[in-house]
Amino acid sequence: MNITGVHKYFPGVHALSDVSLDLQRDEVHAVCGENGAGKSTLMKIIAGVYRPDDGLITLEGQPFVVHEPNEAYRKGIAIIYQESSLFPDMTVLENIFIGHEIRKPVLRGLRSPQMIDYRAMREKANAVFNRLGISVDLDRTVRTIGVATKQMIEIAKALSFDSRILILDEPTAALANREVDALFKTIRSLKSEGVSMLYISHRLDEIFEIADRVTVLRDGKHVATERVAATDRNQLVSWMVGRSLDNLYPKEDVEIGEVIFEAQSVSLRGVLEDISFNARRGEIVGISGLAGSGRTELALSLCGLVPPDSGTIKLNGKAVRIHSYREALEHGIAYVSEDRQVYGLVLPMTLKVNITHKAIRQITNLFSVINRGKEEQIAAEYMHRLAIKAPDSEFVVNKLSGGNQQKVSVAKSLAVEPEVLIVDEPTRGVDVGAKSELHRIISELAKSGKAIIMISSDLPEIIGMCDRTIVLKRGRKMGELLRNEMNQEQILHMAL
Template sequence: MSERADPAPLAAAPADPDAGVPFVRLRGVTMRFGGATALHALDWDVRPGEVHCLMGENGSGKSTTIKVLSGINQPDAGAVIEIDGQRIARLTPALSKSLGIQVIYQDLALFPNLSVAENIAFDQAVGAGLAAWGRRIRPAAQRETARRALQRLGVDLPLDTAVGTLPIASRQLVAIARGIAAQARLLFMDEPTASLTRSEVDALLDVVRRLKADGIAVVFVSHKLDEVIEIAERVTVLRDGHKLGTWPAHELDDRKLGTLMTGLEIAQQVRARDLSPRPPLLQVRGLHRAGEFAAIDLDIRPGEVVGLVGLLGAGRTELALSLFGMAPPDAGTVTLDGRTLDLRSPQAAIDAGIAYVSEDRLSIGLNMRQSVQDNLVLAVLPRLSGLLGWLPPARRAALAADWRERLRIKIPALDAPVQTLSGGNAQRVVLAKWLATEPRLLILDAPTVGVDVGNKQGIYEIVHTLAERGVAVLMISDEVPEVYFNCDRVLHMRGGRLCGSFVPGRDDEARIQEAVYA
């Protein structure tokens, strides 16, 4: 439930007079794009060796701030930018990097076909190539550069392995090491934990602490409030391009941060309902897939929201892929609405009334370069197309417009590429795409990864509305609070098996946390 917050301003903590000279200081930075103002007279600083968090919803000005400091965007006249005590008249990307500012974007901007060593030493290779055109960079030198950078982070990665074959957590370490090799003094990390499991997040936070001890400032741009409070010393909150203030992290909690970011009082309350009298819609018995999961027995009733939690490697996503026909099980049965299914392909699952929203919307859930309209109608084309497999443009546009309205997707036009949308709106497009298939069972795998607080609440409301209409929902999440406050039951998976069942309200949140992280 969301209510408009008390409009009284919240006072930011005064600056520490003994903090020393900031490494970065912005004063009066305004940034306009056409008639829109993305930043309003921003005053902000980052201290050497500080872990600082920059928070705000999509459109609050976080990305614009990063682009100003990385020299991509030039602010309006009158702005003051100081780096390491030096006033910069005009900051360019090359100058920004030479002064020690590095940005690790959410997509990491790595070369998947190049090795770990080549990616880490890339900036040095480019610099050397410009200084001595045609001179080949020695592999031994690249490897030594990469080895030293990884050593500073306290991690070990195979230097000759192609980056594209590594898991996302390892690729992120490569991106950080590349910044270290380029002599970074300030690292911006844009949504660094969006695609990581809790154990991978803990490992990343250890690396950040190591950077801090090495005197390198780190600015987190994140939507995950618990991680922010755990790692940051100060937190700056932006809303609609305005800085609301900067606070010591220990003075904030999830509720206060959520209120600051959204302007809404977001109250978390248990929603669990006892739906046991209803006959199951989904029945899974003895489901098994070698090396991934075994002996899975699972019931979900119409209108029930069941959460599934567990650590990396527990088998949660693998189970979801089997239920959606992408990785058929070796044994066991799946029954939906009394009918035993043969889930040998995603199309068979769709035809049976199952929809799956993947945790990896960038490569599985959406075609980022195609339009919103094309993505929205993709899953229903076989059903709506005529005999020749052609869907009239007017019908296609009407369907897409209908779902844009239903899910309140904020887009400039239906033909806008999905890659231009915010994380929250992209996730709504994924949901609309699958809801258009009119599923009986909706599987959500990490549905709010990379989504800000306000959009998270919107997605939860969509889930609850679907449940009220009788849709069964299986919600997979790395965040225990997410399932605790949004599910009727919570199942715990470990080592490919279901090993615990909890009811929010009857079982407290701490008990589930202890079971998962034991």
């Protein structure tokens, strides 16, 4: 496939400007760039979701024009999005063939009505999964299946169209390390069978492990295409952000104050068991552990979203009762969810509404009438403090890049002026430039005297940003490491 001089316009935005890219046979070609660089727009053009406003795309030397995704599928191109596109209450088999079921005539004859040929679909599905080297129960509903297997079902669905080109958009975002290894094994196998892949990822280490070439986009423009073996991480970062990024973890030296938050013997039946720790003013306390260790469940318990069965939470030395998130906010505890699109933001609404809706009591009078001036003032303040890139506070959140959406999610929690901020996977799914900015914001919040509890599966982030780290395993606290004791080996030793 060759893409030459492609342009794409949206109202007020030149999303792609003269972008060119080529994909060779049997190649894994990585595409990277900051959030808003144009990666997803380009992939959606290839997949038939959008049409280019200018430029030329050819496939096997012939002009490539598609008007909708099914047409792209029929031409051998499939896209696997970061968010699952599977129907949770349908079976694996139904998900794989939905929209392109294999059919057979009910009766012999040219005009016979058609019926679904379940035997042929099962045979083809089993052949695809054999090709992927895994076994999946075709009659199982997708809702009951883990994230890693869902990813393989997405790939199987794409291969059921006999796809020659796969577009993988952040395929490892929700996978654990072992699951990533299994996915890479599948990618290498498909590559050996002649399948070409476009691989979008913010995780630069993955690009160096799995890709043959890499193309960098910035602000909707092509910056560079290079063989992975001929470049390095620093060069990629420089191309992506337009400058060298010397300090990804800008942790400031802060004088740690008194204890303001304590969790004592927090337990949640079947999930958490007797967990105790504290956090001080100016301190960033990390919560680390493998998938399923109880990290997020602990956060939800501390902020009242899933109240614990037993245990005590103290603020400034006094025990407090927290049975709901509203009560947590009233006590000065705010939570930034790991899933900003589902739990963190109201995507179809404006920046102003998203930033201020947790702080609704601060902007309403005795008659529950919103003070529009105060609402605008708070929104403008946090847009400035967190450097949120948007034309104004009336901009709709779902039009923002992932990094800016994450900043809005943080701003929403800061608007209630908490003493304790719990951030769950604060930089998941954002580019390296936005990651550095979010780390700066977290560091500045700690410096201002807030206690930060940071949950992350990114060990370099934990080591680079935290003063102490609590390590969990199967819902239990396995130990605690000070900043000078932290390294990946020590954390993993405790977590495994």
